[in-house]
Amino acid sequence: MSRHGLLCWKTAGMTAALAVLALLPWSPAWAADIKVQRHTLDNGMVIQVVERKALPIISVELALPDAGAIQDPREQAGMAALTARLLTEGTATRSADQIAEAIEYVGASLEAGAGPDFATVSFTGLSRDLSLGLELMADVTRHPKFAEDDVTRIRDEVLADIQAGDDKPGVVAAKAFDKALFGAHPYALPEEGTEDTVPGLGPEQLMAFHSRYYVPEGAVISLVGDVSMGKAKKLVKAHFGGWSGARPAPQERAAAVPPEGIRLITVDRPVTQANVAMGHLGLTRSDPDYYPVIVMNYLLGGGALTSRLGDSVRDSQGLAYSIYSAFAGMGDPGSFAVRFQTRNESANQAIRSVLAELRRIREEKVPQEELDAAKSYLTGSFPLRLDTNNKTVGLLTFIRMYGLGDSYFTDYLERVRQVTARDVQRVARQYLHPDDMVWVVVANQGEANVERP
Amino acid sequence: MLCNRLVTLLISTLLAALLLPAEARAAKVRSHTLENGLKVVLVEEHKAPVVTFQVWYPVGSRNEVVGLTGLSHLLEHLMFKGTPTVGKGEYARMVSARGGSENAMTSRDYTAYYMTWAPEYLPLSAELEADRMRNLVLDDTEFDLERNVVREERRMRIDDNPIMSTVEQMYATAFMAHPYGQPVIGWMSDLEHLTAEDARRHYRTYYAPDNAVVVVAGDFDPKTALAEVRRQFGPIPAGGGVRAVHTVEPEQKGERRLVLKRQAQLPFLFMGYHAPNWQSEDAHALVVLAQILFEGKRSRMYQRLVFGDRIAVDEGGEYDPVTTDPELFYIYAVASPDADPATVEAAIHEEVARIQATPPEARELERAKNQIEAGYLLAQDSMFYQAMQYGTAEATGAGSGYVDDFPKQVRRVTAEDVSRVARSWLTPENRTVALMQPITADEVSQ
Numbered sequence: 001m002s003r004h005g006l007l008c009w010k011t012a013g014m015t016a017a018l019a020v021l022a023l024l025p026w027s028p029a030w031a032a033d034i035k036v037q038r039h040t041l042d043n044g045m046v047i048q049v050v051e052r053k054a055l056p057i058i059s060v061e062l063a064l065p066d067a068g069a070i071q072d073p074r075e076q077a078g079m080a081a082l083t084a085r086l087l088t089e090g091t092a093t094r095s096a097d098q099i100a101e102a103i104e105y106v107g108a109s110l111e112a113g114a115g116p117d118f119a120t121v122s123f124t125g126l127s128r129d130l131s132l133g134l135e136l137m138a139d140v141t142r143h144p145k146f147a148e149d150d151v152t153r154i155r156d157e158v159l160a161d162i163q164a165g166d167d168k169p170g171v172v173a174a175k176a177f178d179k180a181l182f183g184a185h186p187y188a189l190p191e192e193g194t195e196d197t198v199p200g201l202g203p204e205q206l207m208a209f210h211s212r213y214y215v216p217e218g219a220v221i222s223l224v225g226d227v228s229m230g231k232a233k234k235l236v237k238a239h240f241g242g243w244s245g246a247r248p249a250p251q252e253r254a255a256a257v258p259p260e261g262i263r264l265i266t267v268d269r270p271v272t273q274a275n276v277a278m279g280h281l282g283l284t285r286s287d288p289d290y291y292p293v294i295v296m297n298y299l300l301g302g303g304a305l306t307s308r309l310g311d312s313v314r315d316s317q318g319l320a321y322s323i324y325s326a327f328a329g330m331g332d333p334g335s336f337a338v339r340f341q342t343r344n345e346s347a348n349q350a351i352r353s354v355l356a357e358l359r360r361i362r363e364e365k366v367p368q369e370e371l372d373a374a375k376s377y378l379t380g381s382f383p384l385r386l387d388t389n390n391k392t393v394g395l396l397t398f399i400r401m402y403g404l405g406d407s408y409f410t411d412y413l414e415r416v417r418q419v420t421a422r423d424v425q426r427v428a429r430q431y432l433h434p435d436d437m438v439w440v441v442v443a444n445q446g447e448a449n450v451e452r453p
Numbered sequence: 454m455l456c457n458r459l460v461t462l463l464i465s466t467l468l469a470a471l472l473l474p475a476e477a478r479a480a481k482v483r484s485h486t487l488e489n490g491l492k493v494v495l496v497e498e499h500k501a502p503v504v505t506f507q508v509w510y511p512v513g514s515r516n517e518v519v520g521l522t523g524l525s526h527l528l529e530h531l532m533f534k535g536t537p538t539v540g541k542g543e544y545a546r547m548v549s550a551r552g553g554s555e556n557a558m559t560s561r562d563y564t565a566y567y568m569t570w571a572p573e574y575l576p577l578s579a580e581l582e583a584d585r586m587r588n589l590v591l592d593d594t595e596f597d598l599e600r601n602v603v604r605e606e607r608r609m610r611i612d613d614n615p616i617m618s619t620v621e622q623m624y625a626t627a628f629m630a631h632p633y634g635q636p637v638i639g640w641m642s643d644l645e646h647l648t649a650e651d652a653r654r655h656y657r658t659y660y661a662p663d664n665a666v667v668v669v670a671g672d673f674d675p676k677t678a679l680a681e682v683r684r685q686f687g688p689i690p691a692g693g694g695v696r697a698v699h700t701v702e703p704e705q706k707g708e709r710r711l712v713l714k715r716q717a718q719l720p721f722l723f724m725g726y727h728a729p730n731w732q733s734e735d736a737h738a739l740v741v742l743a744q745i746l747f748e749g750k751r752s753r754m755y756q757r758l759v760f761g762d763r764i765a766v767d768e769g770g771e772y773d774p775v776t777t778d779p780e781l782f783y784i785y786a787v788a789s790p791d792a793d794p795a796t797v798e799a800a801i802h803e804e805v806a807r808i809q810a811t812p813p814e815a816r817e818l819e820r821a822k823n824q825i826e827a828g829y830l831l832a833q834d835s836m837f838y839q840a841m842q843y844g845t846a847e848a849t850g851a852g853s854g855y856v857d858d859f860p861k862q863v864r865r866v867t868a869e870d871v872s873r874v875a876r877s878w879l880t881p882e883n884r885t886v887a888l889m890q891p892i893t894a895d896e897v898s899q
Binding site: 054055056057096097100101104105106107108124125126153156157159160161163164166167168169269270271272273303305306311314315316317318319320321322341342343372373376377379380381382383384387388389390 | 479500503541542545546549550551552553554569597598599600601602603604605606608609612613614615616716717718719748749750751759760763766767787789790816819820823824825826827828830831833834835836837894897
């Protein structure tokens with residue numbers, strides 16, 4: 001909880017776009033100029049470096065492509081996340097306290113976590129501490145201890161976090177939505193696990209997960225900041241060169257079944273607002289349609305203040321403070337969702353407005369002017385995704401984890417520019433299904449009284 | 454194991470002494486004041502061809518009176534409704550179509566607007582901001598719609614959030630006289646009764662060049678930038694002056710406590726001690742004290758509550774001296790599922806008492822200072838954040854000098870200073886303790 005929690009902002013959910021360019025040329029053409037140097041170690045680990053020497057600081061991220069929550073067996077949901085959280089809690093030669101002291105004494109940070117598709121270990125600090133940072137990153141990645149007592153301590157924290165999440169209507173809605181939408185697919189369960197699965201995760205399971213999925217083959221380490229490729233190569237080799245192991249064979253996964261008709265899920269809470277999530281399955285991040293889809297979605301509800309949903313629900317009707325739509329582009333097909341909060345009594349009116357916009361973008365060709373504005377935002381603001389070292393490192397990871405290719409920086413701009421009004425209508429018809437959706441409404445149900453169409 | 458640890462220690466100690474380069478900031482900072490009173494701060498940094506243009510008005514909930522709370526924040530929303538030359542919603546469209554980002558924020562002390570984009574749009578930023586400093590159209594219908602949006606914002610941020618409800622009530626209890634006790638977003642009943650005329654009056658009173666600071670940060674020529682700001686803002690006449698907020702919070706002479714019962718999962722403790730702002734010689738020592746108590750896994754509160762006793766799942770606190778009037782040094786904790794909140798509170802008080810009695814050891818003090826200094830450097834990765842630092846300092850009266858001198862002043866703090874300021878300010882008489890006590894759904898309905 002920072003003091004910023006006490007500030008009020010005009011729009012919510014825009015933090016990603018808030019900060020300013022720090023180190024890159026503005027013009028979208030900068031993209032072709034960004035220099036990513038790459039090298040592969042003998043053990044299969046890839047090194048990526050972007051040199052930025054204006055400040056004596058550095059960000060490093062190691063990504064493990066197979067160590068995400070998607071690997072969790074259903075009855076062991078939370079395993080990938082708990083494994084990652086335990087990495088910095090003790091190794092064969094360092095206690096949790098020693099790790100924290102070494103990092104904090106130099107004012108740096110060391111973090112590990114698992115998302116749905118992959119896990120990361122990251123370091124941010126002054127560039128003079130890079131060697132220390134890589135030494136610790138390697139130690140926690142390669143030799144975590146998973147001591148019984150540390151596992152119990154962190155597991156209890158995770159269980160308490162899960163419990164506390166129940167106080168946040170948005171979190172409750174998101175969990176219910178994923179569960180209903182993804183069914184038998186692992187994306188159905190929260191990354192951190194559930195109250196039923198987490199207590200069963202012990203040191204032995206975590207160790208087994210670690211030895212299987214934390215391997216150098218396919219792992220990618222990205223460094224952005226005050227460092228040269230020569231130095232990065234030397235240090236990464238010194239700390240990770242002796243690491244060995246091959247990627248496990250890919251696993252079969254149950255597919256999610258698209259909803260048919262409107263599946264309404266209600267959760268009754270004594271709240272003043274209805275928290276609503278409406279949507280269905282989307283597409284993978286590497287799908288060629290991803291680009292026309294993000295342009296279409298920006299028009300629909302991706303651009304919080306300039307989108308059709310924002311115009312209708314917020315600006316013209318005053319029904320919500322925050323409303324947006326998003327396609328989650330992931331390894332397997334992710335979700336499409338419209339999310340908003342409105343006072344209980346206006347839930348039906350807001351839902352009707354959302355449906356009207358979903359139909360309109362399917363039925364009517366978008367005006368050229370509106371399309372051009374969306375495209376120029378998406379291309380022109382691309383540098384905002386690389387404005388700090390931390391963000392750049394995250395994008396470098398992302399490109400490799402989703403196999404977007406080394407030409408991503410030019411492809412992105414090219415593909416967005418090529419999208420036509422016809423493409424937008426085609427993907428709207430193909431990827432928006434207003435009649436076949438999951439609706440989750442967390443609200444005081446007596447007041448919200450949501451009706452199916 | 455021992456060997457590893459020693460090596461790490463040795464490396465760390467060597468580095469500590471030379472953590473910060475001689476120049477702690479790469480940017481060149483200049484200030485000017487126009488004839489009409491507008492202050493201009495130019496933060497010149499040529500790392501990338503980008504500019505963030507920010508206008509800071511030192512008006513926030515601090516300037517609001519009973520019955521009209523939330524007015525500054527609502528006006529911030531209304532500032533996007535347009536002028537005779539710029540239509541409703543056009544700011545967002547114009548900026549996004551040029552690949553930029555724009556937004557605004559309101560706090561107790563200030564309201565700030567910003568646009569971030571390519572340097573070629575610096576003149577457009579100045580034109581748009583000067584226009585809406587003077588020519589805002591406040592239409593009755595738009596007012597009613599936006600008021601409803603803000604009521605939804607309040608429901609989302611405060612009313613349906615047990616933690617933020619507790620924060621709101623603790624502040625309201627800690628400040629009996631000073632307007633810092635009022636929520637930035639306003640009380641719901643006030644939001645329901647504010648009028649467009651209230652907003653027009655607020656706008657006329659506070660939006661004037663002599664009550665504003667322009668901060669421009671990034672890649673630009675300072676001469677041209679200043680000329681552009683002068684061209685657009687120069688013709689705007691100075692305002693009629695702003696009534697000073699002269700209320701001083703009376704010294705607290707005894708602990709205040711409150712309990713909030715909400716349907717929730719885990720108890721939440723939130724306590725605040727009245728503390729001085731940047732004007733006090735104690736400010737930097739309090740910053741170091743907060744660092745030692747709250748930041749990182751080696752901090753005192755994490756070590757005690759989470760790692761050691763395992764009675765809290767989240768803990769922390771903050772002290773920010775960059776406020777217009779003296780505010781709070783606060784501490785919070787979310788109790789573990791089986792912990793008694795009274796035990797958590799007692800442990801917090803013990804940790805405070807411990808640092809009051811015994812100054813931190815040299816290494817602990819050094820770690821705190823290293824963290825603050827590295828943080829100062831790492832924060833410069835973001836131009837936007839740098840501009841924010843200067844804007845906040847200017848809007849609260851601390852001034853740009855406060856930002857520039859910060860690392861040097863922190864370096865001077867001694868172990869004894871840390872203990873002393875803890876003794877001076879973190880006293881039982883000076884604190885307000887809020888407890889959010891979860892109740893069940895059945896209890897709610899009764």
